[in-house]
Amino acid sequence: MRIVHFAQETRPTDYLQYVRKKVLWIVAGIFLIVVLFIYSISVGAIEIPPRDVVDALLGQANNQKWATIIWEIRLPQALTAIVAGFGLAVAGVAMQSILRNPLASPFTLGISSAGAFGAAFAVIILGSGKMHNSVADAVSIGNPYSTTAMAFFFCLLATAVILLISKMKGASPEAMVLTGVALTSLFSAATMVLQYLSSDTQLAAVVFWTFGDVSRANWQQLGIMTIVVAAGTIYFIANRWNYNAIDAGDETAKGLGVPVEHIRLTGMVVATLITAVIVAFLGVIGFVGLVCPHMVRRIIGDDQRYLIPGSCVMGAILLLASDTAARLVLAPYVLPVAVLTAFMGAPIFIYLIMRGYRH
Amino acid sequence: MTLTTDELSFMYRNRDVLKKISISLPDSEMVSVLGPNGVGKTTLLKCLNRILRPKKGVVMVEGVDLSHLSASEVARKIGYVPQKAEAGRLTTFDAVLLGRRPHIGWDVTDKDLSVVDSILHQLKMNHLRLTYIDEMSGGELQKVFIARAIVQEPRVLLMDEPTSNLDLKNKVEILTIIRRIVNDHHITVLMSMHDLNLALWFSDRFIFLRDGRVLTQGGSDVLTPELIHDVYGVPVSMGEICGVRCVVPHIEKRLHD
Numbered sequence: 371m372r373i374v375h376f377a378q379e380t381r382p383t384d385y386l387q388y389v390r391k392k393v394l395w396i397v398a399g400i401f402l403i404v405v406l407f408i409y410s411i412s413v414g415a416i417e418i419p420p421r422d423v424v425d426a427l428l429g430q431a432n433n434q435k436w437a438t439i440i441w442e443i444r445l446p447q448a449l450t451a452i453v454a455g456f457g458l459a460v461a462g463v464a465m466q467s468i469l470r471n472p473l474a475s476p477f478t479l480g481i482s483s484a485g486a487f488g489a490a491f492a493v494i495i496l497g498s499g500k501m502h503n504s505v506a507d508a509v510s511i512g513n514p515y516s517t518t519a520m521a522f523f524f525c526l527l528a529t530a531v532i533l534l535i536s537k538m539k540g541a542s543p544e545a546m547v548l549t550g551v552a553l554t555s556l557f558s559a560a561t562m563v564l565q566y567l568s569s570d571t572q573l574a575a576v577v578f579w580t581f582g583d584v585s586r587a588n589w590q591q592l593g594i595m596t597i598v599v600a601a602g603t604i605y606f607i608a609n610r611w612n613y614n615a616i617d618a619g620d621e622t623a624k625g626l627g628v629p630v631e632h633i634r635l636t637g638m639v640v641a642t643l644i645t646a647v648i649v650a651f652l653g654v655i656g657f658v659g660l661v662c663p664h665m666v667r668r669i670i671g672d673d674q675r676y677l678i679p680g681s682c683v684m685g686a687i688l689l690l691a692s693d694t695a696a697r698l699v700l701a702p703y704v705l706p707v708a709v710l711t712a713f714m715g716a717p718i719f720i721y722l723i724m725r726g727y728r729h
Numbered sequence: 730m731t732l733t734t735d736e737l738s739f740m741y742r743n744r745d746v747l748k749k750i751s752i753s754l755p756d757s758e759m760v761s762v763l764g765p766n767g768v769g770k771t772t773l774l775k776c777l778n779r780i781l782r783p784k785k786g787v788v789m790v791e792g793v794d795l796s797h798l799s800a801s802e803v804a805r806k807i808g809y810v811p812q813k814a815e816a817g818r819l820t821t822f823d824a825v826l827l828g829r830r831p832h833i834g835w836d837v838t839d840k841d842l843s844v845v846d847s848i849l850h851q852l853k854m855n856h857l858r859l860t861y862i863d864e865m866s867g868g869e870l871q872k873v874f875i876a877r878a879i880v881q882e883p884r885v886l887l888m889d890e891p892t893s894n895l896d897l898k899n900k901v902e903i904l905t906i907i908r909r910i911v912n913d914h915h916i917t918v919l920m921s922m923h924d925l926n927l928a929l930w931f932s933d934r935f936i937f938l939r940d941g942r943v944l945t946q947g948g949s950d951v952l953t954p955e956l957i958h959d960v961y962g963v964p965v966s967m968g969e970i971c972g973v974r975c976v977v978p979h980i981e982k983r984l985h986d
Contacts, residue, residue, distance in 0.1 A: 381839065381842060381843070381846075382822065382842060382845075382846045382858065384858070384859060385820075385822045385842075385858060385859065386842075388820065388822075388859055611827070611830045611833060612830075614819075614827050614830075615827060615830055617815060617817050618814055618815050618817070618824070618827060619811065619813060619814040619815045621775075621780065621809070621811035621813070621814070622809070622811055622814045622815075622874075622877075624778075624780040624800075624809075625778060625780065625804065625807075625808065625809030625810075625811065625878070625887075626804050626827070626828065626830045626831060626881070627799070627800035627801035627802075627803060627804030627805075627830070627831045628800070628830070629800055667818060671818040671819060671820075671823075671861070672817035672818040672819055673819055673823050
């Protein structure tokens, strides 16, 4: 093949600087996660100085009680916030690209409603909703395993339906979004029927489940989430050029040799799996998947090479900060993080919208 | 011949859109596909680079049957500038760099950067390299999309109405750029056109489609008032103004009164 003649063979330094700046934003974000992470573990009903947090994490704890609090409660919770924030944001950024819709989020395809229905089904029909009610742990679900399993099962069922319909309709974003809208209503209606038939305590348990909460996951569940989120993120980063091409329009992408329908369907399944695992273990945590990509778009632009990792970092920051705030605002009562994500994210988001794009 | 097709046919649902299209595009020439709306110009372009799968027939680029190649391999032979593309929050450099996608492995190499850099210099767009394309005018944007297709280093460049929605100055500028690309890079360009005069001024060859078939193909000598009347159903006269051949449609006098 003939090669184009070049006017000059120099490296475009100003462009490379511009790119380096994006990388710096992401590195700064990772640094912020580390700081927040230590702070998040150190604060709570019992204050643990940051230095002792670091010592305990390095296995050199002086205070055994503190070490137990850190390893049993705060560390898994902080890590869960990071992993879930990461996962919801990467699913969100992928969905916005796949569905060609800035309003798309991990829940656009009805995953949250499907999960909520699954949980309601487990609590009300399978009777896993024995309530504990005490000052310390407000309400909890008696048999979390069947609840998680049912929530996950119905998330997958929703995915399968959307996959089937999109395959029939040639993976068109419109078909996917509209099917998602239909499934959301269907599952919400079904959940309402179940709630109507339920007892007061069951109803409370179902409502409680839908408030997403990162303290729910144990180490094993955290491990499963981490594997799924990591695998999914690697998949999306490996396809970053394909997503850039799809953002430029389907025809442009096809002209660049991108198998658009295939990428859409696979991306949708990967994003939904990530979301399904998070929803099943933690409940519904809104807003993170919708706004984190937009926050990052306004700071470093639409280039998926930086948008994907940037959104992941932003998701982790937002969810970790929200969870820390959720544990502090009404201390000693702990709010579920889902209540706080919107409170934390919305003002920043509105500020970024008002300010416009960074130049 | 750079690109040839043999009895290419395409059906959309049960409707024949293209019927046994056989065309050949010589090396380093600018070829216009002409014909009324809905005749299958865009469909033909999309069948050539396999965005649409033809029902029958063969497309060969430099003797290679495209149906034996992967999508990325096809993209290294044929570039495509669609009529509509999205302009996101990307700099010109990034938007053009996307055209290297068929060549990029895991990450961008210095070669990719230098190809983009030199095209931006050639098209005199270097000062816009860090400008966001969502803030650009239609003419600038079209240049970005053309640059994107050229950095694919294709042998054939397909363009779907490259000058629609542009003002006269930009029309002439874009076509002059395409002309220069054809000459400098020895790329063959096939573009669908509506404006007969622009096609006449800039193209080496013409392909006229009617009812999904090739009515006529050839050099500028095939362009006659009879042919144009036949294809578009409008009587025209052809003449020279300032040494340039022009097509003027016969408009009923009373419209002006």
